[in-house]
Amino acid sequence: MKKHLIFDFGAVVFRWQPVDLLREVLPAHASDADAARALAERIFKGYTDAWGRFDHGTIEVPELVEALAVQSGLSAAEMQRLVDAVPAALEPLPDTVAWLDRLRAAGHRLFYLSNMPAPFADQLEARHAFLGHFESGVFSGRVQLAKPDAAIFRLALERFGIAAEDTVFFDDHPANVDAARALGLHAVLFQNAAQAEADLRAEGLVG
Template structure:
């Protein structure tokens, strides 16, 4: 039996920030170049204001103020994007099906996600399948974030499981590398089919 630790954004839940920005602010993100530039300024590789929001060290007012300064957008434009994020985080059907198969096979499920507190609460209240997870860590609630080693150590201690008995799945190479450096097997996630194939090669699923 293995302990499977899942990232959430772009793994369990949809996360396509470029598409989100183009949908909410078409006047600003009107072609590929403008969309990519806006995404870069808005999220700053999940640093900047959004990184602090993920980490739980600022709340919505400070987030909007910081994003206005970073992007040059109006406050109402920034607020529209922030307000659209919960709906963007829709479950990815094939991943949810994979979670069910892993659970049925007797593996324990956990999550480790960079997620601000309001979005963490939204996901918990909106999706019944989160009850399949034994436990989880959201960055905004512990004021640590991936790929910092400290958040992985915190998660392992909270879950009460040894690193060598875990497999971590995440779509960001830096997070996968951080997990491996701590002795955690890890899968770089691109989609559910690829992840399931790798888990089968690892003997997790028959």
């Protein structure tokens, strides 16, 4: 059995639905799902470009806002509203939180590895006591590295003091799962807590 479990945050531990967020925050520009998806592509660009640099901790919010305004064609004020709305949109996923409770009670060591800008990480830590379930974690914005770069996985394993072969990693992005597997972790593409728990039980990786 694997006793060490590393969790991504967005869409794994916390809800992350950027299309829904855009429809809520910028309804004039995201009046339907298709318009919101197109706008999300211009803004996030697969978490590369400006948002990728924000995740890496190499730009601050003012520079991000200006860059997103250029990418999106919208105003800086609108992009500031979007950035300000993100932390509240990252709501805990109840099924995952309940599973974390069970895993911790069963004696598993829990860690996190998240592509998360430092300002958002600060707010999550301040707002959510259940993050105390995690023994340790790495936020990309605090180490200037981000998934799927192998370097951030190596840094996390070293910081946590665990071996790749004894560890399961959960993430909703295939590229991150592939990167983890290349380093010897058992990685699971996360869709929801029930699916992930069932997959691990079927493979005899957790009790």
